[in-house]
Amino acid sequence: MMNQLIEFATTHWTLVAIFMVTALAVFWFESKGNAAALSPAAATTLINNEDAVVIDIRPATEFRTGHITNSINIPASTIKDQIDTLEKHKNTPIILVCKSGLTSGASASELQKSGFKVFKLQGGITEWQSASLPLVKK
Template sequence: MQSREFKDAVFEQFARVAGAFASPKRLEIVDLLAQGPRSVESIAQQASMTVNATSRNLQILRNAGLVTSTRHAQRVVYRIADPSVVAAYRALRDTAEARIAEVRQLAQAFFGEVDGVEPLSLEELVKRSARGDVVVVDVRPAEEFAAGHIPGAVSIPLGDLTDRMADLPVDAAVVAYCRGPYCVLSAQAVRRLRAAGIPARRLDAGVDDWRQTGRPVESGAA
């Protein structure tokens, strides 16, 4: 193989990975799978896609080596191939945040109204948790909580929040979190909690951000 042939061939493979990422829905799938393994049907529901469209996008991700799958009876469960895939997704997200103004504008337009004040950072959460004046609520679906969650968090999926508000302590502020800085579930939770007169703030991070700091992540059902 000549040097030019090698260069063309290796960059073609790099482009293959980039092409797999080059879809809003496939990026959302990677974001979902970063929370833990899940079935095609679960991904389709969370990403508002048909099962057929979800399967096609998963096939592209699998062909690029970004996800793997296993069959359990009649269900096919997908998972991230290895941590480098999530690292690549985070690098893409960070680059978009830094270089594309529309990302910041969209985030401000959506989260600005519900936040009112600045969302809570991970560092602030650690300090307040040590003082014992906050209750951390994970509003993701139960299967994501079971796959991994911030230690001490309480699992209250968004769909159950209204019925379980009475379970929340009255002497502590609520900090709601979901999948990461662009997940809308925590913003919706904060809006509902404040409407019910419960002090609440949104955490501007998710479990993967917590993990990236080197802190432990708990797993298991609530």
């Protein structure tokens, strides 16, 4: 297996280079959202102790396949348009949830600009499931 990987990388070095640059760009862009990342256990504590609001930014079709109890589905593509509807949660911590924890940075930045206290779920819904925490299907 390792030999095949090395052979692929040397044969298709431009493809591997493009992949690496793209991956680094994604990580850099997402790290710009200064929201702290929370483990599933820390998120659960914040939900239970401070009534944190969970906002799932995945598309509605993914949200329906399983989401955190009482979470609100606001797809990332519409987060700017929905900021007014979140005003009632301005003084409450907000935890953003995406699929893998890599795409919530831009949404976090938008909410932070508007004065919200925002956190990101580390590893997204995938990490939540790996921790054997419950999901609701709608």
